[in-house]
Amino acid sequence: MSNAEEVKKALVQAADAARFAPSIHNTQPWRWVVRGGELRLFGVAERQLTEQDPEGRMLLLSCGTALHHAQVALDAEGWRYEISRPEEGPLAVIRPTVREPIQPEATRHLQMLRVRRTDRRTVTEDAVPEDVLAFLAKAAEQAGSRLHVLGRDQVLELAAAVDQAQKAQDTDERLRAETAIWVGGDRPDGSGIPASALPEELPLTTVAERDFQTRGTLAAGEGHDQGATYAVLYGTGDDQADWLRGGEALSRLWLAAAEQAVNLLPLSGPVEIASSRAALRQMLGGLGYPLLAVRLGNLDPAHSAPPTTPRLPSDQVIEIAD
Ligand SMILES: Cc1cc2nc3c(=O)[nH]c(=O)nc-3n(C[C@H](O)[C@H](O)[C@H](O)COP(=O)(O)O)c2cc1C
Known part of the structure; x- marks a missing residue:
């Protein structure tokens, strides 16, 4: 596989992993564009809660969780990358640079993407140490x-x-x-x-x-x-x-x-x-x-966790432009 193909594959995987990011009311108000060795993150106005969040703070927090999830996926493949945050256009642009040995903690973080969830059950009396x-x-x-x-x-x-x-x-x-x-x-x-x-x-x-x-x-x-x-x-x-x-x-x-x-x-x-x-x-x-x-x-392990909250399909949030 050429380097360009390897980068593209990693970027698509990163955008896909970011689907599991938490978002306000699970609106998933983001869109990714893979183009020219870069991954661009955009906020999606149609999935903004315009009454609850007119200034878009929750939308930006949600896009930020997706941005971090994408970074976790790249880290887990050993990629180093630069992130720019333009004032206009995309919220962020990720550009992978080199690939280095994978850090064990990066693999652990990636595993957590699928384990993390919002659980609204009550907590036990044991305090977090x-x-x-x-x-x-x-x-x-x-x-x-x-x-x-x-x-x-x-x-x-x-x-x-x-x-x-x-x-x-x-x-x-x-x-x-x-x-x-x-x-x-x-x-x-x-x-x-x-x-x-x-x-x-x-x-x-x-x-x-x-x-x-x-x-x-x-x-x-x-x-x-x-x-x-x-x-x-x-x-x-x-x-x-x-x-x-x-x-x-x-x-x-x-x-x-x-x-x-x-x-x-x-x-x-x-x-x-x-x-x-x-x-x-x-x-x-x-x-x-x-x-x-x-x-x-802490949650009581005797009670079962809620099922995972669904996500939009990849083709609705990721555009592969080249
Ligand atoms: C910015 C932000 C604000 C949130 N605020 C609340 C909240 O006030 N109450 C709540 O129960 N869940 C809140 N959530 C959790 C979301 O509802 C949850 O992430 C979403 O439904 C997806 O479910 P998951 O986290 O289980 O994947 C918030 C999440 C984000 C990212």
């Missing part, structure tokens, strides 16, 4: 963001911010109609959140899980969230590039959590609403810009 939290914070830092672990008082502040955001979203008719398009049912087209991934009843937790306005079929368990650790992932700016990098950090963090068998549940509601986003920013002492809050905890 300090050394594991430090490992997770380091993973976020390696990807250019930071993890602020909340103390008890701040967990109550987070609960209030989550509540405030949920109320604002519950009273917005257009937003509710948009949510109903993406959430619930079987999702045969491969996007959106199926009923099988949603709890039968919202668990009674200090910090509420997102209420998607529809009940699912997942037995969420009767636990509380007393054993959970809450944290805010944050970055240094509020520009497009910052949110894309934030998504890369979210993916890096989530894969690290999966590797440690820690359940990570994203809570992005309070970041979607300006007033609760400001409250989160204050909780960070103005040190940075909140990307989203996360719940970290």
Whole structure:
């Protein structure tokens, strides 16, 4: 195989692996173009939640998780690459350079792409150990963001911010109609959140899980969230590039959590609403810009995990232009 063919094959594989990236309401708002030894990432306006996410922050976070997933796939094949982030056109362009021996951790990260999932069941009472939290914070830092672990008082502040955001979203008719398009049912087209991934009843937790306005079929368990650790992932700016990098950090963090068998549940509601986003920013002492809050905890292995959430077929998200 010529070098150009090898690069093209690796890029198609990377874009394909990125299909498994998490995204807001499983909208998968990205498109990849493979051309001339490069992989270009574009955001897709038709899959943006225009009511819930008019400024596209969640879209960019989601595209960032896909961008990181593509990097994980290239790392696992030993590729080195350059990434440019143009101000216009594609959000990012990946150009492989040389191939070097594969690092064992790269293979482990690739395995985690298929293991990671959003699991909305309640967590056990065993807290995530300090050394594991430090490992997770380091993973976020390696990807250019930071993890602020909340103390008890701040967990109550987070609960209030989550509540405030949920109320604002519950009273917005257009937003509710948009949510109903993406959430619930079987999702045969491969996007959106199926009923099988949603709890039968919202668990009674200090910090509420997102209420998607529809009940699912997942037995969420009767636990509380007393054993959970809450944290805010944050970055240094509020520009497009910052949110894309934030998504890369979210993916890096989530894969690290999966590797440690820690359940990570994203809570992005309070970041979607300006007033609760400001409250989160204050909780960070103005040190940075909140990307989203996360719940970290252990799941009871005796209860079965939800099935994986479907994905769009490759030909809908990848264009091979040469
Ligand atoms: C930016 C972002 C925000 C998210 N916010 C929430 C949230 O607030 N509540 C929730 O239950 N899931 C949230 N999710 C999880 C998505 O619903 C999930 O990734 C998607 O349905 C795909 O399922 P999977 O993660 O199991 O592959 C979020 C994911 C991303 C990437």
